[in-house]
Amino acid sequence: MRAAAFTExxxxxxxxxxxxxxxxxxxxxxxxxxxxxxINRHDLWILEGDSAMVDADDLPFVTGLDxxxxxxETGPDVSGLEAGDxxxxxxxxTCGTCRFCREGPxxxxxxxSLYHGGLAERARVTADRLVPLPDGVDATTAAALxxxxxxxxxxxxxxxxxxxxxxxxxGATGGVGVATVQLCDVLGLESVGTSxxxxxxxxxxxxxxxxxxxxxDVEAIRESVDEPVDAVINHLGGEYTxxxxxxLRRGGTMVVCGRTAGDVSEFEVADLFxxxxxxxxxxxxxxxxxxxxxxxxxxxxxxxxxxxxxxLAETGxxxxxxxxxxxxxxxxxxx
Numbered sequence: 001m002r003a004a005a006f007t008e009x010x011x012x013x014x015x016x017x018x019x020x021x022x023x024x025x026x027x028x029x030x031x032x033x034x035x036x037x038x039i040n041r042h043d044l045w046i047l048e049g050d051s052a053m054v055d056a057d058d059l060p061f062v063t064g065l066d067x068x069x070x071x072x073e074t075g076p077d078v079s080g081l082e083a084g085d086x087x088x089x090x091x092x093x094t095c096g097t098c099r100f101c102r103e104g105p106x107x108x109x110x111x112x113s114l115y116h117g118g119l120a121e122r123a124r125v126t127a128d129r130l131v132p133l134p135d136g137v138d139a140t141t142a143a144a145l146x147x148x149x150x151x152x153x154x155x156x157x158x159x160x161x162x163x164x165x166x167x168x169x170x171g172a173t174g175g176v177g178v179a180t181v182q183l184c185d186v187l188g189l190e191s192v193g194t195s196x197x198x199x200x201x202x203x204x205x206x207x208x209x210x211x212x213x214x215x216x217d218v219e220a221i222r223e224s225v226d227e228p229v230d231a232v233i234n235h236l237g238g239e240y241t242x243x244x245x246x247x248l249r250r251g252g253t254m255v256v257c258g259r260t261a262g263d264v265s266e267f268e269v270a271d272l273f274x275x276x277x278x279x280x281x282x283x284x285x286x287x288x289x290x291x292x293x294x295x296x297x298x299x300x301x302x303x304x305x306x307x308x309x310x311x312l313a314e315t316g317x318x319x320x321x322x323x324x325x326x327x328x329x330x331x332x333x334x335x
Contacts (some may be wrong), residue, residue: 001019001020001022001023001120001121001122002017002018002019002020002032002038002120002121002312002335003018003020003062003099003119003120003121004016004020004062004064004119004120004312004315004333005017005018005019005020005046005059005060005061005062006046006054006059006060006061006062006063006317007055007059007294008114008305009047009048009049009054009055009056009059009070010047010048010049011047011048011319011321011323012317012319012323013316013319014046014047014314015111015315015316016045016060016318017059017123017312017313017315018093018324019327020062020120022122023122023123023124024075024124025073025074025075025109025124025127025129026074026075026124027075027076027077028076028077028078028126028127028128029075029078029124029125029126029127030071030072030073030074030075030078030081030124030125030126030127030130030215031071031072031073031074031122031123031124031125032067032069032071032072032089032123032124032125033069033070033071033072033121033122034067034068034069034118034120034121034122034123034335035068035069035139035140035143035334035335036064036067036068036069036139036140036142036144036309036332036333036334037064037065037066037068037071037118037119037332037333037335038143038144038147038148038175038330038332039064039066039119039315039319039322039331039332040065040066040144040147040148040175041174041175041258041260041319041331042065042114042147042192042321043063043064043065043070043319044319044322044323045258046061046063047063047319048323049170050124053300053305056081061116061120062116062117062118062119062120063092063116063117064116064117064118064119064120064123064333065089065115065116065146065147065281066089066091066118066119066125066143066144066145066146066147067088067115067118067123067125067141067143067146068085068086068088068089068090068098068133068140068142068143069085069086069123069139069300070083070085070086070087070121071083071085071087071130071172072083073158074247075127077312078127081127081130082300085130085132086132086133086139087130087131087132087133088130088131088133088139088142088143088145088146088290088294089115089118089123089125089129089130089131089146090129090130090131090142090146090150090287090290091110091114091115091129091146091147091284092106092107092109092112092114092115092129092163092284092286092287093108093111093113093115093126094106094107094112094120095109095110095115096109098110099227100274101110103285105154105285105286106286106287107154107283107285107286107308111187112283112284113264113291114284115129117275119227119245119312119315119333119335120312120335121312124160129287130235131207131287131290131291131294133294134298136272136297136298137294137297137298138315139334140306140309140332140334141297141303141304141306142294143330143332144172144304144306144329144330144332145290145293145294145297145304146290147175147271147284148175148176148178148330149179149182149183149293150286150293151176151179151235151257151282151283151284151285151303152176152180152183152233152292153179153183153285153293153304154282154284154285154286154289154294155176155180155191155255155257155282156180156184156187156189156231156233156255157196158255158280158282159230159231159232159233159253159254159255160231160253160254161187161189161230161231163187163188164188164189164190165189165190165230165231165332166189166190166191166192166227166229166230166231167184167189167190167192167229167230167231167232167233168193168225168229168231168233168244168247169181169184169191169193169194169232169233170193170194170221170231170232170234170240170243170244171193171195171236171240171261172191172193172195172201172204172209172212172262173193173195173197173201173203173204173250173328173329174260174325175237175329175330176233176257177193177204177233177235178204178207178233178305178328178329179209179304180233181193181204181207181209182207182208182302182304183302184208184210185207185208186296186301186304186309190210190211191194191209191210191211192210192211192212192213192225192229193209193211193212193213194212194213194214194215194216194221195212195213195214195216196214196216197214198214200328201214203305203328204315204328206272207302207305208302209224213225215241218232218240218242218243218299221243222243222246222247225247225295226250227241228247228248228250228252229247229248229249229252230248230249230252230253231248231249231252232244232248232252232253232254233252233255233257234254234255234256234257234258235257235258235260236250236258236259236260236261236262236299237256237259237260237261237263237265238260238261238262238263238264238265239257239259239261239262239265239266240265241254241256241265241266241267241279242266242267242268243264243274244279245267245268245271245279246268246271248275248277250276250277251275251276251277251278252277253278253280254277254279254280254286255280255281255282256279256280256281256282257281257283260276265280270273293317297318304329304330305328305329305330306329306330306331306332307327307328307329307330307331308321308327308331308332309331309333309334310331310332310333310334311333311334311335312333312334312335315333318320318331318333
């Protein structure tokens with residue numbers, strides 16, 4: 001089979017299509033014919049050599065978390081799946097025995113990790129991590145959900161928002177940003193989002209953004225947020241953490257899931273405790289979160305934004321577009 005592998009950790013030029021043996025399912029596994037696999041900033045960090053989980057000794061490395069396709073075959077001890085079933089993968093990998101696996105939520109597992117291997121024609125996965133797809137949800141749409149939309153959905157839960165609350169989304173045109181805007185619309189929340197591009201903001205307004213701020217300057221954005229917000233969904237980190245804290249209302253919550261704008265953030269300690277604000281971290285979400293999002297899409301509550309699809313041979317070009325911030329929403333590889 002063909003796979004888009006990282007052969008050098010140098011950015012998009014380090015992607016090559018290689019031949020690999022067809023996977024065979026072991027006990028509890030399924031092999032999926034991959035119809036679509038979204039890419040994420042997580043993958044780009046690996047490709048650029050900015051991830052501790054992969055180094056030169058691991059090459060060639062096939063990433064790809066967000067797998068959607070059809071079951072090809074199953075291994076021993078698998079029930080409830082048949083060849084031809086349409087599915088999407090929850091990419092969570094958990095130990096199943098720690099306190100958080102027993103009591104939940106599973107994404108806080110002490111040994112939490114993520115599946116990799118979806119940028120290929122076929123993928124071997126853990127069978128009980130597959131979520132069935134209703135007839136009205138196609139593979140490309142489904143592949144957009146597991147990382148960006150599950151992350152955003154869990155962050156909104158962590159923020160403890162209620163109908164009518166206002167949510168500030170710096171970087172509203174990326175994968176998690178667009179997902180947050182759409183889910184705010186579904187959940188009856190008001191969204192305020194930022195982007196340096198007027199055209200991108202217009203695109204996000206089409207899918208539910210209530211108010212856009214065209215700027216990448218932190219001070220200009222701060223001045224443009226007229227009223228304190230109830231929650232901040234921060235997938236950027238860096239200087240946007242202090243910005244997010246500054247626009248939060250008394251008792252509000254900022255949830256942080258990323259570091260695209262920087263690994264280190266500052267915050268005002270006195271403001272944090274005197275105003276009873278909350279800053280919490282969040283990674284991914286749970287398999288029930290993904291199941292709920294599939295239901296939302298099947299019911300017509302929203303349609304994930306897919307900017308562009310690429311064939312497997314153009315996976316490097318897809319990562320270049322992500323690196324250059326040319327897109328709005330998800331980029332999906334269709335092997």
